Each structure stands twice: as C-alpha cells, then as structure tokens.
Amino acid sequence: MTVMSNWGNIWPLSAPIKLLHPSVATVSAILAYVAVRFIYKQYFYPRFFTPLKHIPLAIPEPPSKTGKEEVTSSRKLITSLKHAVATVPNNGLLRFYGPDTNERVLVTGVKALNDILVLNASSFVKPESVRRRLYVFGGEGLLLAEGETHKVQRKSLMPAFSFRHIKDLYPIFWTKSRDLVKVLEHEISEEGSSKSDVVVIKTWATRTTLDILGLAGMDHDFQFLKNPQSTLVRHYANTQIPPARYEILLGFILSLFTSNYEVLMTKIPTARVRRLNEGSKYIRQLCRELIQEKRYKMDKPDSDQDVDIISVALRSGAFTNENLVDQMMTFLAAGHGTTSHALQWSVYVLCKHQDIQQRLREEVRDRLPSISDPESVITAQELDSLPYLHAFCNEVLRFYPSIPGTVRQSTRDTTVAGYQIPKNTTFTIPMGIINQDPKLWGPTARTFDPERWLGEGRANSGGVENHLGFLTFLHGPRSCIGSGFAKAELACLVAALVGRFQMDLEDPNGKVELNQHGIGTSPKDGVRTRLKVLDGW
Numbered sequence: 307m308t309v310m311s312n313w314g315n316i317w318p319l320s321a322p323i324k325l326l327h328p329s330v331a332t333v334s335a336i337l338a339y340v341a342v343r344f345i346y347k348q349y350f351y352p353r354f355f356t357p358l359k360h361i362p363l364a365i366p367e368p369p370s371k372t373g374k375e376e377v378t379s380s381r382k383l384i385t386s387l388k389h390a391v392a393t394v395p396n397n398g399l400l401r402f403y404g405p406d407t408n409e410r411v412l413v414t415g416v417k418a419l420n421d422i423l424v425l426n427a428s429s430f431v432k433p434e435s436v437r438r439r440l441y442v443f444g445g446e447g448l449l450l451a452e453g454e455t456h457k458v459q460r461k462s463l464m465p466a467f468s469f470r471h472i473k474d475l476y477p478i479f480w481t482k483s484r485d486l487v488k489v490l491e492h493e494i495s496e497e498g499s500s501k502s503d504v505v506v507i508k509t510w511a512t513r514t515t516l517d518i519l520g521l522a523g524m525d526h527d528f529q530f531l532k533n534p535q536s537t538l539v540r541h542y543a544n545t546q547i548p549p550a551r552y553e554i555l556l557g558f559i560l561s562l563f564t565s566n567y568e569v570l571m572t573k574i575p576t577a578r579v580r581r582l583n584e585g586s587k588y589i590r591q592l593c594r595e596l597i598q599e600k601r602y603k604m605d606k607p608d609s610d611q612d613v614d615i616i617s618v619a620l621r622s623g624a625f626t627n628e629n630l631v632d633q634m635m636t637f638l639a640a641g642h643g644t645t646s647h648a649l650q651w652s653v654y655v656l657c658k659h660q661d662i663q664q665r666l667r668e669e670v671r672d673r674l675p676s677i678s679d680p681e682s683v684i685t686a687q688e689l690d691s692l693p694y695l696h697a698f699c700n701e702v703l704r705f706y707p708s709i710p711g712t713v714r715q716s717t718r719d720t721t722v723a724g725y726q727i728p729k730n731t732t733f734t735i736p737m738g739i740i741n742q743d744p745k746l747w748g749p750t751a752r753t754f755d756p757e758r759w760l761g762e763g764r765a766n767s768g769g770v771e772n773h774l775g776f777l778t779f780l781h782g783p784r785s786c787i788g789s790g791f792a793k794a795e796l797a798c799l800v801a802a803l804v805g806r807f808q809m810d811l812e813d814p815n816g817k818v819e820l821n822q823h824g825i826g827t828s829p830k831d832g833v834r835t836r837l838k839v840l841d842g843w
C-alpha cells in the first residue's frame with residue numbers, strides 16, 4: 307500500500323485503488339449514515355411514512371420573506387409559520403418539520419385548541435424535553451405537576467391568586483413601581499451610573515418584577531432595584547445564554563436519531579449546562595431558606611395573617627417543605643421574566659406610538675395619585691377604573707404575548723378536531739399566531755390598536771369571535787394561575803412609567819430583533835429607551 311505523504315496529490319487520476327485508514331472509514335460511514343437519516347427524515351418520512359399524512363403540510367417561509375412586517379413577539383419559526391396558517395387550507399391542524407427535522411403539529415383552530423387545552427387536557431402533557439428545561443429553574447412545582455397531583459396543588463394555591471387576595475397586593479405593586487421610577491430618575495441624572503439619559507428597560511424590569519415576586523410571593527424584600535449586583539439576577543440571566551455552535555450541531559445530529567435529543571443535550575455537561583445547574587442549586591437553596599424563615603415567623607403566637615403566596619400555601623397544609631420550595635421556584639421563574647417581557651413590550655410600543663403614550667399619560671395623571679408622592683397608595687378599584695390603561699395593557703398582552711408558543715404531547719391515541727392522533731404526537735400551540743388571527747379578531751387583527759378593548763361589552767374580550775382567540779395565558783386547567791397578578795402588576799408599572807417619563811427609543815427607526823432564548827420573548831437589546839422626567843405629577 308502506498309503511504310500518502312502529499313495531501314495535494316490525494317486523488318491523482320492514475321492512482322491505484324487504496325484502502326482507507328480505519329478511522330477515516332468509520333467517520334465516512336457515520337457521515338453517510340447521518341446523510342441517509344437526514345434524507346429519510348426530511349423527504350421520505352413526511353411524504354410516505356408518517357401516521358399524520360392526513361393532516362395538511364405547512365412549509366415554513368424562509369425568514370427573509372417574513373422580515374418585512376412589523377415584528378411581533380413570535381419566535382422566528384412561529385413567525386414563518388404564520389404565512390402557512392393563512393394560506394394552506396386546514397381544519398385546525400397543520401403538520402410541519404422544524405430545523406431539527408422532528409415532526410410537529412401546529413394548532414390553528416379553536417376546535418382543536420378546545421380539545422387539547424380544555425375538553426381533553428389531561429391527555430396532553432408537556433413533553434420530557436420541555437419539562438427538563440423548565441425543571442432547572444422552576445423545580446417540580448405547579449407548572450410541571452400532572453394528573454391528580456396537579457389538581458390538588460392547583461386547588462390549594464388558587465386562593466392566593468383569587469381577586470379577593472390579589473387586590474391586597476396592589477399596594478406592593480404600586481410601592482415597587484415608585485421605587486422603579488425613583489431608580490430610573492437617579493439613573494438618568496448626573497449622578498447615575500450610565501451618565502446618559504438612555505436606559506435598558508430590561509435591566510430594570512427584571513429587577514422590579516423579581517422584587518415584586520419576593521414581596522408578594524414570600525414576604526421578602528430582595529431589594530434588587532437598589533442592589534444591582536445580585537447573584538439571583540445573574541443566574542436568571544444565564545438562562546438566556548444561547549447554545550454554542552457545537553451544541554447546535556450536536557443537537558441537530560442527535561435529532562436525526564431520536565426525538566428525545568433535547569433531553570440528551572441537558573445531560574451533556576457543557577459549560578452552559580453546568581452554569582444552569584449551578585443556578586438551579588443556588589435558587590433552590592435561597593427558596594429553602596426563605597421558606598424556613600417564613601415558617602418560623604408564622605409559628606410565633608402573635609403573627610399576622612400575611613397575604614403573600616407562600617403564607618397562603620403554608621396555611622393550606624397541602625405542601626411539604628420541599629414541595630413548597632418547588633412551588634416558590636416555579637413562581638419566581640414563571641412570574642418574573644414573563645411580566646418583565648410584557649413591560650419591555652409596553653415601553654417599546656409606547657415609544658413607537660407617541661399618540662398612545664400621550665393619551666395614556668393624560669388618563670393616568672388625571673385619575674391616579676402622583677407617583678412622586680411618597681405617601682401615595684392606590685386601591686384595586688382606582689387602578690381598575692382606568693379604561694384606556696386597561697385597554698392598552700390588554701392589547702400589549704394580545705399583540706406581544708410574552709410566551710409566543712408552547713408545546714404539548716399526546717399521552718394516548720386520541721382525536722383532535724376530528725383527526726386521529728397517535729400517542730406521542732407533539733403539538734405546538736402558537737399563541738403569537740392565534741392572538742393575531744384575522745378569522746378571530748377581524749381585519750385589524752395584525753394592527754396594534756387598544757381601541758378594540760373599548761366600547762360596549764369589549765373591555766374583557768377585545769371583540770374577539772371566540773374567547774380561545776386570546777391565548778396569552780392559555781385556557782383550561784393549565785392556564786396561567788398568575789394572570790390576575792400579572793395584569794395588575796403590569797398596569798401599575800406602566801401607569802407609573804408613562805405618568806412620570808417621556809419615553810423615546812434611542813434608535814427610533816432601528817429594526818427590532820428578538821431575544822430567542824430563555825422563557826418568553828422580548829426585544830434583544832432590552833429596549834434602549836431615552837427617558838425625560840416630566841414634572842407636574
């Protein structure tokens with residue numbers, strides 16, 4: 307056998323046939339197998355072998371074709387599927403294949419949504435890959451519990467989220483909104499750390515929503531607004547680190563062999579996975595200590611009937627200490643980023659629509675006590691009686707849902723919207739698409755317009771054809787338990803900001819890019835906003 311020393315001369319036309327080195331042969335065989343798997347999964351399986359052939363096929367639009375419309379909070383794939391939903395005839399379900407080549411079913415109609423989320427909800431659970439991802443920061447709390455355990459947990463926690471209880475939390479929302487305004491006023495002043503009148507809304511929104519959850523959820527003031535160097539904030543920021551290129555490539559290759567590739571990926575100790583696990587440990591320990599503190603306080607004979615979520619859960623007697631730790635982790639994870647995203651979108655859209663900003667400011671200044679008054683308090687009744695604020699917040703939640711899509715997997719053979727569905731079929735529920743569906747919201751569905759929530763009988767429906775058309779908090783037994791909490795919190799924060807500041811984007815004509823990692827979606831730059839204090843309120 308000739309030993310090849312000259313790589314430039316590997317394939318001379320006259321070369322004799324040579325045997326490949328065993329390692330080259332192995333790599334070639336693996337590459338050939340990967341190629342064959344890819345062709346099978348991309349071409350043959352969808353056309354000839356899938357048991358879901360009876361569901362129409364959607365081809366996602368290439369991103370370049372979808373970039374022209376005003377950006378919504380949908381992730382890229384969901385945005386690119388919007389076109390398919392509008393153009394491929396379907397009866398509420400569409401089949402599609404994402405970049406990882408795995409098969410999914412997109413839910414596009416209210417009948418199918420009703421089957422999956424309401425009528426038959428117990429037959430559709432979060433797939434293992436999603437559970438793994440949520441577990442790291444959310445523990446084994448309400449978000450991940452299934453079956454009877456979920457029912458018992460939800461029933462025991464519901465009192466903490468009833469309006470009767472949420473209305474007692476408005477003073478916390480208002481006090482923290484005032485802290486936010488004060489910190490931002492300082493930030494844009496001469497003494498501020500940035501020495502500029504431009505702030506990154508995300509930085510402050512995240513700290514405020516964590517502070518609010520600390521107080522309203524655990525009766526503990528983290529004071530992250532005042533103390534920016536927080537380990538907790540840093541650990542949550544780590545959830546948004548995108549996977550490295552090699553992780554994406556590895557994920558893609560694994561996806562050709564198993565639909566559980568995402569589960570496998572969480573077991574490979576890459577630097578990113580290690581950092582996530584460290585964060586998870588830290589948050590668990592923090593919650594454990596806070597709950598112990600709370601239990602100690604409640605055991606005192608003269609203790610008050612505190613209104614925070616953990617006190618209500620402890621009084622219910624339904625949870626062990628460790629399970630309470632999981633619940634607290636869930637509330638922190640599910641409750642702070644989502645509301646922070648909503649606040650970021652609110653500021654973004656107020657900057658884009660100065661007429662709306664002006665009108666909202668007039669209503670707030672007219673009807674609410676000044677945020678600069680350190681003694682000012684507001685009641686639920688006062689805040690909830692501002693129709694334009696209510697309309698604006700609802701429209702932000704509709705148009706820019708913090709979580710633009712979620713996933714479910716069938717646990718048995720079943721039917722959805724009349725289609726036969728085998729066990730283990732994965733469904734994507736695209737809140738970002740349904741919330742803007744012209745069939746449900748009329749011809750102005752894709753326009754941001756708070757007016758739709760004003761007028762006779764529209765305050766709670768926005769005039770939608772079917773209540774399942776507003777999917778921001780989902781519906782049914784797995785809907786967001788914190789929706790009332792989040793809406794009241796968002797209204798306070800928006801009122802305080804718009805009442806006190808003139809807001810403009812640093813780059814008013816810049817194209818907004820989306821943050822694609824972590825729970826939920828918001829602008830990648832965190833909404834860089836120029837603030838100007840407006841006196842007189």
Ligand code: HEM
Nearest residue numbers: 448449640641644645648708712778779784786787788792
């Ligand atoms: C704008 C803010 C919020 C949005 C858009 C939002 C959205 C959602 C959505 C879409 C789900 C369902 C996820 C799924 O099952 O796939 C959910 C579940 C949940 N959310 Fe929220 N959420 C928000 C704020 C909050 C807050 C403030 C809390 C707690 C204080 C909270 C606690 C939860 C919990 C515990 C669940 C699981 C409920 C269950 O499975 O029974 N959320 N949320």
